[in-house]
Amino acid sequence: MLIPVLKGPLSATFRSLSQTARDKGAVMVFILTEGTPEDYRSMADRIRAYTSAGKLSLKKPGSESSSTGVFVINQPVVEKIFNTSLDKLKKACEDPKKKSLKKIKPGRIAYRVTVHLNIVKTENVLGFLEGGDKKEELLVVTAHYDHIGTTATGEDRINNGADDDGSGTVSVLEIARNFAKAKKEGHGPRRSMLFMTVVAEEQGLLGSEYYTTHPIYPLANTVVDLNIDMIGRVDPEHKDSTHYVYVIGSDRLSTELHQLSEQTNAIYTKLRFDYTYNDENHPTNLYKRSDHWNFAKNGIPIIFYFDGIHEDYHRPSDEVARIDFDLLAVRARCVFYTAWEIANREGRIAADKK
Numbered sequence: 001m002l003i004p005v006l007k008g009p010l011s012a013t014f015r016s017l018s019q020t021a022r023d024k025g026a027v028m029v030f031i032l033t034e035g036t037p038e039d040y041r042s043m044a045d046r047i048r049a050y051t052s053a054g055k056l057s058l059k060k061p062g063s064e065s066s067s068t069g070v071f072v073i074n075q076p077v078v079e080k081i082f083n084t085s086l087d088k089l090k091k092a093c094e095d096p097k098k099k100s101l102k103k104i105k106p107g108r109i110a111y112r113v114t115v116h117l118n119i120v121k122t123e124n125v126l127g128f129l130e131g132g133d134k135k136e137e138l139l140v141v142t143a144h145y146d147h148i149g150t151t152a153t154g155e156d157r158i159n160n161g162a163d164d165d166g167s168g169t170v171s172v173l174e175i176a177r178n179f180a181k182a183k184k185e186g187h188g189p190r191r192s193m194l195f196m197t198v199v200a201e202e203q204g205l206l207g208s209e210y211y212t213t214h215p216i217y218p219l220a221n222t223v224v225d226l227n228i229d230m231i232g233r234v235d236p237e238h239k240d241s242t243h244y245v246y247v248i249g250s251d252r253l254s255t256e257l258h259q260l261s262e263q264t265n266a267i268y269t270k271l272r273f274d275y276t277y278n279d280e281n282h283p284t285n286l287y288k289r290s291d292h293w294n295f296a297k298n299g300i301p302i303i304f305y306f307d308g309i310h311e312d313y314h315r316p317s318d319e320v321a322r323i324d325f326d327l328l329a330v331r332a333r334c335v336f337y338t339a340w341e342i343a344n345r346e347g348r349i350a351a352d353k354k
């Protein structure tokens with residue numbers, strides 16, 4: 001699960017400032033900070049650490065980034081660039097007719113920015129099970145197998161990601177194992193199935209983005225994606241009634257999918273479906289925060305299964321010992337039965353709400 005954390009109010013302010021300037025046609029953005037030279041230095045250090053930390057992307061870095069060509073500068077640099085004193089520049093900006101602003105002739109400056117490019121090779125892991133009489137249609141079950149690596153400080157620095165998303169990864173494997181077993185015993189799914197654990201979810205849903213831009217089956221034939229991202233824990237809101245799962249997105253693109261999901265659960269697993277995060281106005285916007293989004297944005301109905309945001313989220317304490325295995329198994333069965341119904345029903349799930 002990927003929930004964006006603003007790196008402090010500073011960078012958020014800079015980002016929105018520079019975006020506004022960009023929207024109005026600015027090619028470069030200079031942000032002047034006021035304060036003592038020490039203030040400037042400490043801020044520059046923070047920004048340097050942030051911008052040099054690197055970022056993974058499917059594309060090579062280019063001018064599309066909102067932070068390219070944005071400079072945070074201090075007063076002496078402003079005065080050099082605009083060839084005038086800061087006071088005069090400020091006064092010129094206040095002139096509503098912008099006449100005095102036009103009189104300011106900028107000086108010439110030279111700068112150099114170095115971009116280090118590392119190409120990292122990685123992969124999604126795909127397991128394909130061919131269907132029967134409707135094998136040209138595909139149902140996808142996904143979870144991400146990457147996590148956030150190690151943290152810089154503390155005794156235990158390893159972020160295990162047992163819940164995020166070890167719980168989803170093992171569920172996909174188990175669902176795949178059971179569909180394969182059923183097929184061996186003569187009960188193979190009518191539609192084809194793709195069991196896919198994807199990489200780089202935590203870096204911005206990159207593995208699923210790669211798949212949906214390079215699908216092995218046409219997206220037009222892809223019926224549904226069931227995405228599992230964190231289903232092994234209980235969040236603080238459900239400490240007293242743990243037989244639940246958050247269900248997100250089931251009704252966004254397909255009335256039928258939502259009904260099927262509800263009915264299947266009512267028959268087999270009887271979990272309490274919590275739709276809190278499905279609210280379009282919920283500030284976390286989880287509908288766009290895990291791998292299913294790359295399918296949904298292509299008009300493919302999805303369901304996202306999730307256990308909530310708990311105290312060990314993105315911490316080394318997201319340990320396997322804290323997983324509630326019985327609950328994990330029930331939730332995985334819920335996805336299994338839902339997948340079974342979607343794969344074997346007569347009609348393809350209709351996306352009637354695109």
Ligand SMILES: [Zn+2]
Pocket residue numbers: 001002003164202314
């Ligand atoms: Zn995560």
